[in-house]
Amino acid sequence: MRFLARGLVSLCAAGLLALGAGGGTAAAAAPARECAGIGAAGGVFKTVGPPALFWLENAGFDGRGGMWISELFQNRLVRFDARGEPGVGIPVPSPGASLLGPDGLMYVLYGNSPVSGLSPGGSGVLRFDPAAASPVAETFTTGLQMANGAAFDAAGNLYVGETTKTGLTKIRRDGTVDEAFAAATPVTGADGVAVIGDTLYATLLTDLRSSIVRVPLSDPSAYTILTSLSPGGLPKLLDDVAVGPDGALYVAAGTGEVIRVDPVTGAACVAYQAPFPIDSIRFAAGFAPYEVARDAFITSETGAIVHVRFSFPPGTGTGPAAAPAAMRLTVAPGRVRRGRTVTLRLTVRSPSASCRAGVRVRVGSTVARTDARGRATLRVRFGAIGRRTLTATRTGCRRARATVRVTR
Known part of the structure; x- marks a missing residue:
């Protein structure tokens, strides 16, 4: 949240960034003015409200055709469809990031405000089922302090x-x-x-050097500074960050820049320039007809949602749309009797952890969702003899099927 950062940025000169035991810098240079081989064309997707009243802090995709927008001043999270039409809304005090969890639920941070920032404990994380007709948020954790951005690792841990x-x-x-x-x-x-993978990246909003931290999840004390994007100039007020389909980091900056950063070398370039400050960028997962391999959405404090279509060199895409992970569905028992209610034990296997947890398995109108180990159960009763097909689906994963034989 940059209006707080503007009040704090003078403190950065005193060194708000603590390097501690980690901290060498891999790169320290202003980003190149453009990214070679990458094109970008942007335009307003939706004007939610006037700039003075609507600060759109973040966007998150539920993988079911919904984009959830954090309306900061309205204290709510609102679902928009691919036509830009608003739908259901959920009350969330000063919402920050929202994101799809490995269990298929949406997680949203709350308390992203100066009040929470100055009063520890007034922030936390809520979660809800995006498939519900009238979603109700429940508390996941409390006791945080101005929770802003978030991401899951493959094991289901949430980093804030x-x-x-x-x-x-x-x-x-x-x-x-x-x-x-x-x-x-x-x-x-x-x-x-x-x-x-096994590395966490975080932007430092109030750092005068506009730094990005790189943290090995297995040894967090060995963190380093991946890059500093304004080592001798004005701070860029780095806000949210997303992983692009080419495997790079895409950072939304208060300067209106979308900065592409190589997660290994720290080399940076400006992939897109908005005419106003921006808060977040997200690539469109499960938001047809938009594609995660090229379409991104940007939120801003002007009340506008911006759509940006990127073009990448051939062969550079590494995101879910370019190479969806395989899934294999097994079911036990494989044979059941007609007219009897049985419990089917389901297992989804995949080399990708995100394609094991939160997978929807359906047979007829009955649906189950797998846990973090890829397991679920379905209580069903089949009335006709024959074969019944179960289907497993998850955004960014290849569809999987299994069959059950129904006998007399």
Whole structure:
């Protein structure tokens, strides 16, 4: 949230970024003015409201055709479809990031405000079922301080940037906070968070050098500064960050820039320039007809949602749309008797953890969702003899099927 950052940025000169035990810098240079081989064309997708009244803090995709927009001043999270039409809304105090979890639920941060930033404990994480006709948010964890950006790892842990707190926050699958992780990463001003494989990346909103931190999940104390994007100039007020279909980091900046950053070398370039400050960028997962391999959506404090279509060199796409992970569905028992109610034990296997958890398995009108181990059960009764097909689906994953034989 940049209106707080503007009040704090003068403090950055005193060194809000704590390097601690980690901290060498891999790169320190202003990004190149354009990205070679990458094109971008943008335009307003939806004007939600006037600039003075509508601050759109973040966007999240539910994989079911919905884009959830965090309307900061309205204290709500609103679902928009691919036509830009608003739908159901959920009350959320000062919402931050929203994102799809490995269990198929949407997670949204709350308390992303100066009040929470100055009063520890007034922020946290809610979650809800995006498939519900009238979603009701439940508490996942509390006690945070100005929770802003978030990302899951393959094991289902949630990482949160608390902008006015020292340390990066790790929340376990049961909602408890791993205090040791924060102690091992004593950085301040964290905002956007992204995970690539076994590495966490976080932007530092209030750092004068516009730095991005790189953290090995297995050894967080060995964190380093991936890059500093304004080592000798004005701070860019780095906000949210997303992983692009080419495997790079895409950072939304208060300067209106979408900055592409190589997650290995830290080399950076400007992939898109908006005419106003921007808050977040997300690639369109499960939002047809838009494609995760090229379409991104940007939120801003002007009340506008911007659609950007990127073009990448051939062969560079590594996102879910370019190479969906395979799934294999097994069911037991494989043979059941007609007219009897049975419990089917389902298992989804995949080399990708995101294609094991939160997978929807359907037979007829009955649906189950797998847990983090890829397991679920279905209570069903078949009235006719023959074969029944079960289908497993998950955004970014290849569809899988299995059959059950119904006998007399």
